Amino acid sequence: MTLGVLSLALVVAAGAGVGVVLRDRGSASALDPRPTGSAAPGPTDQGPVDPDTVVVTDEEISALLKAHSEALTSGDAKTFTSIFDQKNAALVRDQARLFANLRKMPLTQMSYETLRRTGRTEDSFGRGVTFTQDVAFVHRFTRIDLQPVSEWYRWTIEKASADAPLVVTKVGGAPPSITSGEGSKTVYYPGPWDIWPDVAVVKAGSSIVLARPQEAALARRIAPAVAKATTADLAFWRRNGPPDAAVSTGFVIALAEGQAQLGNLFRRQKAHEAGVSIPMPSWGAGSSIRIGGSRIVLDTTSPFFDDGAGIQEVAQHEIAHSLVATLDSAQFSLFGKANWIVEGFADYAATRHQSVAQVRRFPEGRAYLAGRLARPFEGKLPDNVFWDYENLINANYFMGNLAMRFIAKKYGERKLAEGVAAAYRAQGDKSEAALFEVLGVSKAQFERQWAAYVRRQLA
Known part of the structure; x- marks a missing residue:
């Protein structure tokens, strides 16, 4: 298990990915970033500053993220990509693709929030500064997540001079503060929107299936089985579950082709499962629901995908995990x-x-x-x-x-x-x-x- 730092007032003890394993595939590995604590502060405006001093303030970072969030929610691709190094064509292209993918997602909430900051953010001799800023992409799938959840990015940012704008020169996944040998190297990163050239979003009852373009037809073909699995698990819980138990009623399911892809969606670690349900902690304090939602990933090369009954079985297994994940106390x-x-x-x-x-x-x-x-x-x-x-x-x-x-x-x-x-x-x-x-x-x-x-x- 690992520990991390995040501006969340909670401890995640059940952030382990829980999945289906068949034959000699091994066991589901744990994903437990344990976000707790608060973001490290940067310099703030505290009186007169020498005009030659290069300094990055908290207010500057907040303004950058606020504008970035508003560009995403309003559909302004030009402003969204403007914060990235325009001389780096690949970076700008990747972020334009991310924008297009995210705009396809049925998200009720989308915003970028400040996490940890490391590196030099002030120089008294007028030299430019470069530092890393961890950023939380806070989001909530409509009628699926009970609370907003977050994916962590690590941005490398430069400020060339005192009056220069902040420029993001590199984007990757942010690691948890303390990592273990088996835990994910990143915190709920990458999402399909980060690494797929395009994302097919297929409705499956109250759930959705996300697939790469080459698996869009497969996603449409299995959607009825996923919808049936969702209905069956929800019906069981409505008949039998405690009335005060807040559970998800829809689920996000991503399709992976093979173990390498399975371990590279919403986490980065070696995978052994045929499918996995990854609980995600709620963003922010004040909610009694510690796990705001979860993400399911299914390996389309597993024996479960040999027929429709197997697809429904593996989907129903992982949906059952995700259904009750929101009940987790999230205690150590x-x-x-x-x-x-x-x-x-x-x-x-x-x-x-x-x-x-x-x-x-x-x-x-x-x-x-x-x-x-x-x-x-x-x-x-x-x-x-x-x-x-x-x-x-x-x-x-x-x-x-x-x-x-x-x-x-x-x-x-x-x-x-x-x-x-x-x-x-x-x-x-x-x-x-x-x-x-x-x-x-x-x-x-x-x-x-x-x-x-x-x-x-x-x-």
């Missing part, structure tokens, strides 16, 4: 929420109308019970430490699914939804305890009953 957790709850719920949502034997991980479950895997089944729920130990990940996914099926059978789907909501809302590492409290049972009692259920189902 050493090990994260229990994977068997997080992944078990998503897998249950995607396969609950299938029999146990029809679930695609059923063979791994039987092999686990028969003692043919790296560790024998001992009647214990999977733990996060050994979640992907020695290729046990598919069996552990299946055990989580069976745990949810057992809860639904014994306690009912309303208790299942209530328990999952409690697990997401729980502080720290108390997700399991919160679920068991809803069920009115100890973990030891639950494991005994569940293990007997597992053995009956896999006999």
